[in-house]
Amino acid sequence: MSLLQVESLSIAFGGVKAVDNISFEVQEGEVFTIVGPNGAGKSTIFNLISRLYEPLSGRITFDGTDITRLPAHDIAKLGIARTFQNIELFDHSSVLQNLLIGRHSQRNTTWIQDLLFSPKVRRSEREHRLQVEKIIDFLELAPYRDLLIAGLPYGIRKVVEIARALAANPKLILLDEPASGLSVEETSEMAWWIEDMQKDLGLTILMVEHDMSLVNRVSDRVLAVAEGKFLAQGSAAEVQANPQVIEAYLGQESI
Numbered sequence: 001m002s003l004l005q006v007e008s009l010s011i012a013f014g015g016v017k018a019v020d021n022i023s024f025e026v027q028e029g030e031v032f033t034i035v036g037p038n039g040a041g042k043s044t045i046f047n048l049i050s051r052l053y054e055p056l057s058g059r060i061t062f063d064g065t066d067i068t069r070l071p072a073h074d075i076a077k078l079g080i081a082r083t084f085q086n087i088e089l090f091d092h093s094s095v096l097q098n099l100l101i102g103r104h105s106q107r108n109t110t111w112i113q114d115l116l117f118s119p120k121v122r123r124s125e126r127e128h129r130l131q132v133e134k135i136i137d138f139l140e141l142a143p144y145r146d147l148l149i150a151g152l153p154y155g156i157r158k159v160v161e162i163a164r165a166l167a168a169n170p171k172l173i174l175l176d177e178p179a180s181g182l183s184v185e186e187t188s189e190m191a192w193w194i195e196d197m198q199k200d201l202g203l204t205i206l207m208v209e210h211d212m213s214l215v216n217r218v219s220d221r222v223l224a225v226a227e228g229k230f231l232a233q234g235s236a237a238e239v240q241a242n243p244q245v246i247e248a249y250l251g252q253e254s255i
């Protein structure tokens with residue numbers, strides 16, 4: 001069953017079509033990866049799905065709901081969470097605090113209940129803590145839970161960003177270049193986390209990635225785009241063998 005449907009999506013910046021009539025579907029439980037040369041429109045597709053950008057035309061449907069015009073905060077409530085290419089965490093807060101902030105979309109108490117610290121608030125605080133501790137265990141972040149983000153190695157911060165996204169209890173997680181800036185060993189560990197999220201948590205994963213070792217290892221299906229347009233779709237091997245994909249990458253780093 002398809003969890004996310006993107007139909008004929010387009011957006012332009014100053015006359016340049018960054019995303020031009022792109023359609024694809026992400027099936028429940030799969031790892032679906034978007035690849036393409038620099039400036040192909042990959043992050044823009046993510047920004048359209050997470051409603052940071054307004055599409056020129058097209059439709060996005062998530063879990064049966066048309067989300068094309070929904071505000072960004074409703075997207076999180078519906079079950080879509082994301083990470084960013086340039087990690088977006090609160091540097092001067094601890095790992096634990098960042099994850100608790102990440103649970104914000106799950107809050108169901110009113111400000112007056114919060115102010116009075118009512119039994120409902122106490123119960124929900126306990127529940128938030130419990131869920132966050134589970135995520136810390138799942139991603140093996142216990143040694144870092146009380147440390148400030150600013151002092152953590154880059155590779156750990158990338159994992160914390162995933163943990164923050166998981167704290168929102170998503171059905172679909174969007175990973176924007178999870179391997180960027182990571183060493184070969186850290187990239188291999190990232191592949192483990194992605195596989196665990198898919199298999200142990202049953203999550204559906206939509207990923208943008210340049211590192212083909214990671215793409216080949218974890219992707220069920222791959223979509224290639226260039227200059228905002230559809231190039232090819234299929235298994236990682238099929239897409240990499242596609243002549244149009246090879247041509248689009250000529251002059252850039254090899255695919």
Ligand SMILES: Nc1ncnc2c1ncn2[C@@H]1O[C@H](COP(=O)(O)OP(=O)(O)OP(=O)(O)O)[C@@H](O)[C@H]1O
Pocket residue numbers: 013016018036037038039040041042043044045
């Ligand atoms: N907010 C914006 N304003 C103007 N142009 C933008 C904006 N966001 C993206 N673009 C342009 O849209 C095009 C697609 O950019 P995008 O960042 O989506 O590409 P990408 O495939 O993610 O590239 P990379 O792999 O380098 O991250 C580029 O030409 C970019 O300059």
